[in-house]
Amino acid sequence: MTQPHPPPTTATAASTKARLLAESAAHAAAKRYDLALASLKAALALDKADPETLAALRTLVEQATRHASTDAAAQTPRALLLAATGGVEGGVREREGEGAANMAAADASRKLAILSAGDPAVSTKLLADGAVERLLPALLGPADPGDRAALGRILGNILASHPPAAISVLPFFTAESLNTSLKAVSDSEPLTRQFLDLISTVVHRSAQDPAASKPPLLTTNAFAVLNILVSRLAPDHPTTVRAAAFGCLIRAVASEPLALALVTNGAATTALIALVADPDDAVRNLVPSAFVRIFEQVQKTPANRAAVQAALGAHIAECVAASSSSSPQQEGKTRARGLLALAAVFQADGACAAALFDAKMLELVLRGVERDEHDDASAARETRLAFLELLSAACGEKQSRTLIAARCGPFLARIAKNSKGDTQQATAAAVALTKLQAADAVFVKTSSGMKIADPIAMADVFIATLLAPNTTSTTQSSSSTSDTLRAAATEGLAYLSLRPRVKAHITAHPTFLKRVLAAAAAHKPITFGLATVLANCTDFRRKLTQEERNVRDLRRMAKADDGSATTSSSTKNSTADDDDEDDENDPLDDDDAVAARGVVIVQCGAVPVLLAKGKEPATARVRAAVARTLCSLACTKSLHSTLIQQGAVRGLLELTRSRQQQQDEDDTTTTRIAAHALAKIAITADPNIAFRADLATELVRPLLDLLRDDNNQKLSTTNNTNMAPSSLVRFEALLALTNLASFPPARARIAHAHGVPLFEAYLFADHPLLRRAATEAICNMVFEDAVFEAYASGGKASKTLGGGAAAFRMLLALADAEDFPTRRAASGAVAVLTVAPGVCARVAGEGFDNAVVGGGRAAGQGGDDEEGGGDDGDKKGGDTTRSAERVPRGIEIVLGLLDSPVAAAGSASAATAAREAGELQHRGVECVKNMCHAGKEIAAVMVAAGARQAVERFAGNAGARGQLPVPQVVREGAVDALAAIRQWGL
Structure with missing residues (x-):
């Protein structure tokens, strides 16, 4: 066993203390x-x-x-600022070396960057301490300031917290200082991109400051920044830097003077136009965005807009004409750049581009294309592809479509049909033809009289392009060409898929669908086109209202009259209108055909792909197309289980959530369509089996939003009723919520989300189906304890849980409605609520002295006993509702449930009548039993009204007329009611 150490001696303790004190010192x-x-x-x-x-x-x-x-x-901001910039008062940088001083400066810069990012007050203090005057010399100087990235972040944080400070930063940006700083960071791409972002942010915010409108600020420093950004677009810079510089340039063009300066600068415009043929997608695809930005800045001033249009037109015309002194190949490249630039302008501002693309310009282009085909084959192909892209972009403007259809139709048809294996040219030509045909352009006939654009043939061109193996993986340029080709093919197919024949043709090729869906993940450019194709193929034909049908017939008559009056159209191809007429009535767009296409699309695996594409960061247009497709698929009940299994419910819930605090109209429509799809699925799915508790409760929010929404007229995908689209959406939302209300967690969520007052409002709706659905929803909701208590509280309405006197009176009145499902649901709710004595008193005291909206038997439309002049009619008919001898109307409705059954429309069989009678009698007996148990006074009123005789008929084996057998539950309820009457000695 180890012995403990003995206590230290005095000498040992003294030496130990001395040693410890020395260590501490x-x-x-x-x-x-x-x-x-x-x-x-x-x-x-x-x-x-x-x-x-x-x-x-x-x-x-x-x-x-x-x-x-x-x-x-x-560690104060001022001290850190001084340490970061290596300066003393006045901002003069004093450094004695690159060692410890630079390390201290870098450490201070990083700390200050963190502080200024987390607290705007720090930025305010830094501005007051002269941060701009201290940071800019260190940031723009040639020497290493310790941590240039941290200094940039500090300045960026200051500008983010105080945008007006940009106007004090801009004077430091001279051509010399900018070039010096960029040279210092040229070895680091991240630092270069950060610096470009910083200077563009300064110009952007300075341009929006009123003080910036005064010269010479914008005429010198801001222009210097634009020139620096343009210089970084040159091909000798890395792609990431070029793309960053282009994005920064677009942001920096934030005022009319800057937009005019960029376009009227010959070198800048030449550099910008040269980018339309850049091999890098990241750079080339930003050209239309740059033109959009430029036109946005000058749209309010016609003179400036005209100046921009003239400057761009001059550069484009110069490129298209090309100099005859250069080589044929170089001429072709220059001409192609001009054509692609005009195509980019069409994407940015169609009206401006259409003004440039007039008959004179088209003639110049055609001559150039013809010359290239004669001089150089490779140049001819490049020019022809650029021309086809221009024609495709120009088809978006009516003025240009007319010109193209009249002059270029045969040319496009020839390229599309006889491209000698050149898929890229054939696809581009077919896309242009498709756009023209979709816009009902009038073609001239070819010399042989053949039809220029056959939809099925063009669809086959696009399908072949998308099915072609990707052999372009060797180089970035060829891969870019492949993606562009696929994007063009999907765009053309999207236009063609508006036609029923093409929809059927697409879904008749499941191999194509499977392969293109599999390729969608790897080829982002085809995402929107593919989503649009699927949405078009699954869209149901909208049912026209009577007014719309009348307008359509009038138009047909007017068209027929015009056709008989003008018959001299031998030079025109007038098949477009005939094709539209055929498409409108094509059986391939009947509901059964559309549903069959939806089944094929689901079997090909489209749902998981659509859900993946609908997630962030999908564009608004892609989300809209995904929501449309899923809503159309949800119209087919047989697909509901598959949609649930493949995660469509969760995906649709994501689509109903706003990505921004303020949605635009398109995004709001997407939200509504997704909610409508959820309603269709939730109508048929058993919430106890199909959904987890959390998923079922999440469905409540978007469905209640549909009931609150006043702008859902556009939502109806298919309408097999005579309801207006908005009413159909609300009806299906009510049905879905009724189904969810059978699941306790979802029922509690509905009550908590103020759903019951919404349901009560629809009890007063004009359309009987809306009243029925609202009544059924309330029938399920009264099983929620909080809702039951609200109704049992004595008629005091709750803003969150309902239960007001008006709603209860309407519910009681609907228990005597002509519509059997409505009457069944209302009487079931009353039967549940009469468990509360307070509700029994309300029923017994209800006389309906005021008019009740909603029609039906309770509103005076009566049953057999209230019509005619028989003995019973003499006893119960007439205006005796205010008479003291009159049976209270509430009790009359309850006892009326025990009378002859009210069969649903078309229910003529005895079995159906017996079933319906049993359901109503069960509810009536429960009401009578509960009211007789509620107290002697209420029981006495019931007996006086004939309740004893009414229930005695069901205590035996005979039915109400002695013909139908009495259900067991009805007999048991009748016996219990009679026992309660005897209990009170009545």
């Missing part, structure tokens, strides 16, 4: 105060009352306190 001298304190604690363990050790402890505390004060002062 050494640590304190090195400012390692934690280690110094640990040594003193060990010394105090030897003798807690030793005066020398206690004195050393007091000295250590004083030193640590002074150091903490000094260190805190050194």
Whole structure:
């Protein structure tokens, strides 16, 4: 066993104390105060009352306190700013080397970047301490400031918190300082991109400041920034830097003077137009965005807009004409750049581009294309592809479509049909033809009289392009060409898929669908086109209202009259109108055909692909197409289980959530369509099986939003009723919520989300189906304890849980409605609620002195007993509702449930009549039983109204007329009601 150490002797303790005190002093001298304190604690363990050790402890505390004060002062924003910029008062940088001083500056820069990012007050303090004057010389100078990236972040944080500060930064941006700084960071792409972003942000915010409108600020410094950004677009810079510079250039063009300066600068415009043929997608695809930005800035001033249009037109015309002194190949490249630039202008501002693309320009282009085909084959192909892209873009403008259809139809048809294996040219030509045909352009006939554009043939061209193996993986340029080709093919197919024949043709090729869906993940450019094709193929034909049908017939008559009056159209191809007429009535767009296409699309695996594409960061147009497709698929009940299994419910819930605090109209429509799809699925799915508790409760929010929404007229995908689209959406939302209300967690969520007052509002709807659905929803909701208590509280309406007197009166009135499902649901709700004595008193005292909206038997439209002049009619008919001898109307409705059954429309069979009678009699007996148990006074009123005789008929085996067997539950309820009557001695 180990023996404990003996206590130290006096000599040993003294030496140990001396050693510990010496260690503490050494640590304190090195400012390692934690280690110094640990040594003193060990010394105090030897003798807690030793005066020398206690004195050393007091000295250590004083030193640590002074150091903490000094260190805190050194960590203030001003101190960190001075340390980061290596300066003294006045902002003069004084550095004695690149060693410890630079390390301290870098450390201070990083700390200040973190502080200024987390607290706007720090930025305010920095501005007051002259941060701009201190940071800019360090940031723009040629020497290494320690941490240039951190200095850039500090300045960026200041501008983010105080945008007006940009106007004080801009004067530092001269051509010389910008070039010097970029040269200093040229070896680092991240630093270069950060610097470009910073200077573009300064120009952007300065341009929006009123003080920036005064020269010479914008005419010198801002233009210097634009020139620097344009210079970084050159091909000798890395792709990431070029793309970043292009994005920064687009942001920097934030005013009319800047937009005019960019376009009227010959070198800048030449550089911009050259990018339309750039091999890098990241750079080339930004050209239309740049033109959009330019036109946005000048749209309010016609003179400036005309100046921009003239400047772009001059450059484009110069490119298209090309210099005859250069080589044929170079001429073709220059001409192609001009054509692609005009195509980019069409994407940015169609009206401006259409003004440039007039008959004179088209003639110039055609001559150039013809010359290239004669001089150089490779140049001819490049020019022809650019021309086809221009024609495709120009088809978006009516003025240009007319010109193209009249002059270029045969040319496009020839390229599409006889491209000698050149898929790229054939696809581009077919896309242009498709757009023309979709816009009902009038073609001239070819010399042989053949039809220029056959939809099925063009669809085959696009399908072949998308099915072609990707053999372009060797180089970036060829891969870019492949993606562009696929995007063009999907765009053309999207236009063609508006035609029923093409829809059927697409879904008749499941191999194509499977392969293109599989390729969608790897080829993002085809995402929107593919989503549009699927949406078009699954869209149901909208049912026209009677008014719309009348307008359509009038138009047909007017067209027929015009056709008989003008018969001299031998040079025109008038098949477009005939094709539209055929498409409108094509059986391939009947509901059964559309549903069959939807089944094929689901079987090909489209749902998981659509859900993946609908997630962030999908564009609004892609989300809209995904929502349309899923809503159309949800119209087919047989697909509901598959949609649930493949995660469509969760995906649709994501689509119903806003990505921004303020949605635009398109995004709001997408939200509504997705909610409508959820309603269709939730109508048929058993919430206890199909959904987890959390998923079922999440469905409540978007469905209730449909009931609150006043702008859902556009939502109806298919309408097999005579309801207006908005009413159909609300009806299906009510049905879905009724189904969910059978699931306790979802029912509680509906009550908590104020759903019951919404349901009560629809009890007063004009359309009987809306009243029925609302009644069924309330029938399920009364099983929720909070809702039951709200109705049992005595008629005081709750803003969140309902139960007001008006709603209850309407519910009681609907228990006597002509519509059997409505009457069944209303009487079921009343039967549940009469468990509460307060509700029984409300029923017994209800006389309907005021008019009740909603029609039906309770509104005076009556049953057989209230019509005619028989003996029973004499007893119950007439205006006796205010008579003292009159049976209360509430009790009359309850007892009426025990009378002859009210069969649903078309229910003529005895079995159906017996079933319906049994359901109503069961509810009526429960009401009578509950009311007789509620108290002697209410039971006496019931007996006086004939309740004993009414229920005695069901206590035996005979039915109400002695013909139908009495259901067991009805017999048991009748026996219980009679027992309650006897209990009160009545």
